[in-house]
Amino acid sequence: MAPLLPSSQPWVEKYRPKQVKDVAHQDEVVRVLTNTLETASCPHMLFYGPPGTGKTTTALAIAHQLFGPELYKSRVLELNASDDRGINVVRTKIKSFAAVAVGSGSHQGYPCPPFKIIILDEADSMTEDAQNALRRTMETYSKVTRFFFICNYISRIIEPLASRCAKFRFKPLSEDIMSSRILHISSEEGLTLDSEQTDQAISALSLISQGDLRRAITYLQSAARLFGSSISAKDLISVSGVIPHESVEALFRACRSGNFDVANKEVNNIIEEGYPVSQMLYQLLEVIVNGDDISDEQKARICKKFGEADKCLIDGADEYLQLLDVASNTMRALCNMSEELRFD
Template sequence: MAPLLQSSQPWVEKYRPKQVKDVAHQDEVVRVLTNTLETTNCPHMLFYGPPGTGKTTTALAIAHQLFGPELYKSRVLELNASDDRGINVVRTKIKNFAAVAVGSGRQGGYPCPPYKIIILDEADSMTEDAQNALRRTMETYSKVTRFFFICNYISRIIEPLASRCAKFRFKPLTEEIMSTRILYICKEEGLHLDSEALSTLSSISQGDLRRAITYLQSAARLFGSAISSKDLISVSGVIPGEVVQALFLACKSGNFDLANKEVSNLIAEGYPVSQMLSQLYDVVVEADNISDEQKARICKKFAEADKCLIDGADEYLQLLDVASNTMRALCNMPQDFSSGY
């Protein structure tokens, strides 16, 4: 039974670093936190940066290294975005946990300092009222409790909370760092990934190592030990480059019927339009033979369509609108009055 449980374990958890020093690419953060672990003098902390760069891993590693497996459950409170973290939870659950004093002294080789840790993952999704309620709790119980806030957008954390914390920015992972980690996992799992597939995986993951590992595991389960670039694209939901280019060239042609045909094909294939806008944006921005004014007009339409899609608009109509406005901009056709130009 044990091997079955092991094989069904997500690789994201299986290969999650257990110690702060093993966190990839965040050298400044690791250096400061290693010193913190040695002195056990831990401030309130705010970890921010893109997804999949090691924020939660680092927070959990600190807690495990301070308290060890025996005291971890009694000394650490983890709350994620999936938990209720409104103002009532702050006033009851968090406050009650923070208020209880604890003893100090090494136990089982772990330093076990005289305070507890509350980890608030996805803290930027907490309401402003809940964040305000935390201010007083942090001040009142700072001698016996430390708060670790983890978020993607530091701008969504109210200033009074941010100013009480030591801030640590987690950088997007470089292709080289991601490739090294992915190749290590491939070696451990007996997978073969050629250089093109490795480059594709880094590209479609956009610096998110968690996403890269998830794609890799999905591809391994579907296609076996030899994984190609095409296999990774098929499991990731990324639209193949030739499909994006076909729509872009149809827009450049000035032929509305051809563009409409490409749009219809995209919808029929079930490709997400929001993903198409993202990839089409990259094509437009990187194009050398398009003027800055044309790029501005096209990207403005991308933004409008993306907002409409979020609000629940029809995907076919929005993509057709984008295609026709892109065609108008590329072929220097007169703008309609609604476009703002």
């Protein structure tokens, strides 16, 4: 396959750090791994944290800095959640790759230690059986193979695997770190964020991406393609899929009104506009949690229902019914109605 032209290359890949020291905002992780690179000796590793914070980038950078471009393909096996990683793959593909010993000695200035690396991205989506099958493989071939597990939720990695790894937590990126990176990319690509509202545009991008730099860069590139080289906060919000603040406030006001018909009308408006209900729940939750005039008891009642609705949506429940259920229960809590009250 021909390589992507520079103009069509996703900015996420174009500006992905190539060395561990360039990974932003993960100072403790970078410091430890820099020492690891100097000694060319590393344990099994487990990288966990929110998406878009540099976990995969760091794992790939370590592998490239250890082996260089020539030996990388023969020394590193990458498996993602999109690959079949059930127990059969662990017993065949992973085991056969891990079992082969390799030579030591530097090559073209790279350390090239005497082991291979298996990178298991999104490891928390592996089945428990597959994870159990890895235990023995890790022990048997530890002299010639190192495993790098990458996941969002460390609780989904079985304890026997987690205990065999050095754990590295990746923190969500702060607005300052994200701002500096976005401004750097904007400068490199010749973009001008609205000069009168640069801070507003950066803040909007940081808010809608929720500390995920990958998502922020993707939104920036999408806005550049749609609106040209001059981008405003409104442009960034429009490409992000975030529900307009006015729609969230309208639903919140309807819940406060105590009128079920008004709330039902707003719910219908949201469904007809095609907004994702899971996104509406997230944004409505922000409004409620930050509401100074809402008691802790009311917030607790509402949040309990939000959690139930979120689980139902994940299981495939009807979006209209779940949002209506949330709206009616929020109304009961805000208007101090009894939880047993039912609308006919």
